[in-house]
Amino acid sequence: MNDDTDKATLRAIARQRRRAFVASLDPLAHRLAFKVVPSPLAQRLAQARTVALYMGLDDEAPAQRLAAPLQAMGKTLALPRVLDRLGSMNFVHWNPEDQLFPGLFGTSHPEPVGDPATPDVIIAPLVGFDRAMNRLGQGGGYYDRVFARYPDALRVGLGWSVQEHDSLPADPWDLPLHLMLTEVELIEGYEA
Numbered sequence: 001m002n003d004d005t006d007k008a009t010l011r012a013i014a015r016q017r018r019r020a021f022v023a024s025l026d027p028l029a030h031r032l033a034f035k036v037v038p039s040p041l042a043q044r045l046a047q048a049r050t051v052a053l054y055m056g057l058d059d060e061a062p063a064q065r066l067a068a069p070l071q072a073m074g075k076t077l078a079l080p081r082v083l084d085r086l087g088s089m090n091f092v093h094w095n096p097e098d099q100l101f102p103g104l105f106g107t108s109h110p111e112p113v114g115d116p117a118t119p120d121v122i123i124a125p126l127v128g129f130d131r132a133m134n135r136l137g138q139g140g141g142y143y144d145r146v147f148a149r150y151p152d153a154l155r156v157g158l159g160w161s162v163q164e165h166d167s168l169p170a171d172p173w174d175l176p177l178h179l180m181l182t183e184v185e186l187i188e189g190y191e192a
Contacts, residue, residue, distance in 0.1 A: 006169050010136055014128040014163055021162040022059035033183040034065040034158070040186050041179065042073065044154060045121060052078045052091045052119035052153075055100070055108045060125045061158045061183070067096045078117035080142070081109040087141040090116040105140075121154040122146060124177075129157050133176035133189035134168040147175040154178050161185070 022030070037045070045051065051070050056062035067077055078091035082104040092112045100108040124143045128136035135157050137143050147155055155175065161182040170176075180187040 007136065007139065010165065010168065011127050011139060014136065014165070017162050018127070018160055019059050021160055029183075034062055034181075035069070037066060037069045037073065038181070038186045040188070041156070041181060044179065045070075045073065045075065048075060048120035048154065050076045050078055050091075050117050050119045051121040051123065052080065052117065053094075053123050054080055054125050056125065057106055061160055063123050063125065063158050064096070066123065066158075071096075076117070078119055079109045080107065080146075081112060081116075082107050082142065085140075087145050089142045089146055091119055093117045119150060119153050121156060122150065123156045123158050123181075126157050126159050126163065128163050128165050128168060129159060129177065129180050130165050130168045131187065131189070132167070132170075133157075133178070133180065133187075134170045134174065135177050136165075136168050144173055144175070148173070151175075156181060158182075 053063040053066060055064050070077060077094045079094045080089050081092045082089050085104065092109050093114070094110045098110040100110060103109050124135065126135045126137055155177045157177045157180040159182060161184050177189060179189065
């Protein structure tokens with residue numbers, strides 16, 4: 001099996017585990033998950049000005065729930081905007097009360113106004129992760145390209161604990177996460 005097949009197989013397994021886990025969650029536990037920025041993460045975000053979140057789709061960890069605590073910390077927020085099917089994406093300034101418009105692949109983003117946002121922190125969705133801070137995404141390379149374009153941004157994965165794998169394959173272009181936040185812990189790894 002080649003790495004692409006391995007990653008495709010891992011994605012299928014990870015999506016099924018995530019779907020089953022989220023379906024089994026008590027509705028109150030689901031609503032309360034990711035509503036608080038843990039203090040070790042808050043300390044790492046102290047100097048950040050702009051934090052890029054995402055609008056969780058289906059059973060993805062809901063990053064939008066971090067918006068209120070991040071705003072209370074004085075952070076400017078942004079959401080990704082997929083520009084094309086070739087892996088191009090930028091970030092649009094966002095306030096939770098902004099109207100969202102449909103984007104490619106079921107994404108949502110506010111109306112782009114002014115220059116794109118330049119994030120100091122990128123909170124990224126994922127299909128899987130491991131303790132070596134490897135991130136398995138959807139397979140389109142959008143976040144790989146964004147991580148490379150903003151090399152000084154703090155890379156934070158957001159996912160459910162069930163998405164953890166013992167080990168994931170990493171390609172040469174895959175940049176490791178600095179931190180991984182689940183509903184039960186903050187995992188610190190690769191130093192920024």
